[in-house]
Amino acid sequence: MRGIVACAVSVAAIPSDIFSNQTVRREKRGDVPAEGSADEIVVQFQSNHFSQLPESKSQREAKNRVLLHILPYMALSTPYIDLHTHRHRQDPEVRSVIALSMEQTLFHPEFPRFCSAGRHPWHAATPWTEEQGGMLEDALLREECIAVGEIGLDRVKGPDLGLQRSVLIEQLDLAAARDVPVILHCVRAHADLLQLRKMRGDTNPWIIHGFTGHGELAEQLLRMGFMLSFGEALLSTGAKVREALTHVPTDRMFFETDEGSTAIQVIYRTAADVLGVSQSRLRSIMQENFIRSFGVEA
Numbered sequence: 001m002r003g004i005v006a007c008a009v010s011v012a013a014i015p016s017d018i019f020s021n022q023t024v025r026r027e028k029r030g031d032v033p034a035e036g037s038a039d040e041i042v043v044q045f046q047s048n049h050f051s052q053l054p055e056s057k058s059q060r061e062a063k064n065r066v067l068l069h070i071l072p073y074m075a076l077s078t079p080y081i082d083l084h085t086h087r088h089r090q091d092p093e094v095r096s097v098i099a100l101s102m103e104q105t106l107f108h109p110e111f112p113r114f115c116s117a118g119r120h121p122w123h124a125a126t127p128w129t130e131e132q133g134g135m136l137e138d139a140l141l142r143e144e145c146i147a148v149g150e151i152g153l154d155r156v157k158g159p160d161l162g163l164q165r166s167v168l169i170e171q172l173d174l175a176a177a178r179d180v181p182v183i184l185h186c187v188r189a190h191a192d193l194l195q196l197r198k199m200r201g202d203t204n205p206w207i208i209h210g211f212t213g214h215g216e217l218a219e220q221l222l223r224m225g226f227m228l229s230f231g232e233a234l235l236s237t238g239a240k241v242r243e244a245l246t247h248v249p250t251d252r253m254f255f256e257t258d259e260g261s262t263a264i265q266v267i268y269r270t271a272a273d274v275l276g277v278s279q280s281r282l283r284s285i286m287q288e289n290f291i292r293s294f295g296v297e298a
């Protein structure tokens with residue numbers, strides 16, 4: 001950064017110990033958009049609004065210089081997103097979407113920072129009632145509750161598929177009406193879900209969690225607008241799911257721990273190796289996917 005006047009910037013998203021000896025610099029005042037402090041620029045960038053700022057050529061060049069400086073620090077501070085888990089882990093590096101059962105939504109005095117709520121297909125033996133709908137609606141009124149899930153279909157375990165289906169549809173209706181994503185449990189029922197999505201024409205994100213299928217199935221689901229979340233299955237070498245991962249555009253994937261004991265960091269590391277991208281890049285992409293799908297920053 002030859003001949004550039006230093007201009008120290010305090011950026012909330014950057015750990016201060018990393019930032020103390022580093023400075024984001026700019027050539028002269030006014031090179032960056034006048035209405036944005038560096039703090040705001042980072043926020044705008046993270047919220048994908050940065051590109052909407054009016055730009056002249058010199059502003060654009062200045063913006064690129066600022067971004068090149070701050071991106072490595074932003075990546076360091078970007079959390080790992082665990083899209084679906086039932087465990088409450090205390091890890092400052094991780095943001096988890098904790099799956100709550102309908103009963104848990106009633107008895108949780110405080111919701112986790114991010115959670116989903118719904119009736120699992122294994123518990124679909126009793127019919128869905130108006131009261132259940134009210135409980136789910138109440139849960140979704142809380143800002144922490146960002147998705148309906150886990151809900152879905154299971155052809156191996158659980159009650160009759162017809163019962164599962166009717167409970168699922170009630171919850172899909174609610175998610176569609178509120179335009180929130182759904183997190184789906186699916187065991188040997190991908191054809192059913194593909195048909196449902198096609199028939200209903202819903203446009204809210206449908207994310208299949210714990211995907212373990214092959215590449216061809218992944219592509220079929222992607223064509224119908226599904227997103228796929230990958231977990232511990234990625235760790236087995238030679239697994240077909242590793243190959244499937246390479247069929248999925250990075251803007252359509254998530255990662256998760258579900259009920260497993262593997263740290264999400266290990267799953268990211270494996271996925272980054274399979275995809276041939278850096279872990280920090282993968283974290284940034286997942287953050288973008290999260291913002292795009294859930295409308296909040298992790």
Ligand SMILES: [Zn+2]
Pocket residue numbers: 084085086099150258259
């Ligand atoms: Zn689960």
